[in-house]
Amino acid sequence: MKVHLAVVAALIRENDKVLICQRKADDCFALLWEFPGGKVETGETYQQAIIREIKEELGVDIQADNSPLAVFEDENEELRITVYLFKTRIKEGVLIPRDCHDFKMVKINDLRNFNLAPVDIKIAAYLSRE
Numbered sequence: 001m002k003v004h005l006a007v008v009a010a011l012i013r014e015n016d017k018v019l020i021c022q023r024k025a026d027d028c029f030a031l032l033w034e035f036p037g038g039k040v041e042t043g044e045t046y047q048q049a050i051i052r053e054i055k056e057e058l059g060v061d062i063q064a065d066n067s068p069l070a071v072f073e074d075e076n077e078e079l080r081i082t083v084y085l086f087k088t089r090i091k092e093g094v095l096i097p098r099d100c101h102d103f104k105m106v107k108i109n110d111l112r113n114f115n116l117a118p119v120d121i122k123i124a125a126y127l128s129r130e
Contacts, residue, residue, distance in 0.1 A: 004080045008050040009037035009123065010062065010088040011069060017107055018127065020114065021057065021100040031101060033114040035085065035123055046084045057100055060093035070126055074119035083119050085126075 012019040021036045023029050038053040040046060047064050054062045068084040075081065097103055106114070111124040 002075065002078060002080050004082070006040040006046075007037060007081055007083045008040060008046050008053060008068075009035040009083050009085045009120075010050055010054050010064070011035065011085055011127075012054075012062070012088050012090060014105055017105040018111075019095075019103060019105055020111070020116075020120075021097070022102040022104075023117070024099070024101050029117045031115075032117040032120075034117045034120045036100070036103070037083075047086070050084075050086045050088065054088070057098055058103065059096040059098050061091045062088040063091050064088045070123075072119050072122045072126070074122065076118075081119055083123070085123060 019036060020033045022031055022033050025031055036054055036057050037050055040049040046068065047066060050064045051062055054060060064086045069087050070085045072083045072085065095103060108127045116124060
């Protein structure tokens, strides 16, 4: 039976650029680039999860919209993932790669130059059509 994961991702924009993070070398999808975020814990709302995940991953406090901007799905033989993308903004703090290998602010059109995780390819395509 496939595992289903509910995941949140943050769309953090600065002018014409968006923030992406590179997964750690020992993670699933090692060193691929993605929009920052992570798993929703039991009892959390999606909004609570994105705020917690960004604090853990990048060390900043964010404000997130009340509902997702868009929802994306992907699956393989073992896993089905549903990603809830939230528009967010940094309220306080300085970005630090706490739970990721690296991060970058990149233009949406330049996302295709990065080795993105499978579901993040879908998010990038969606953003390029906005």
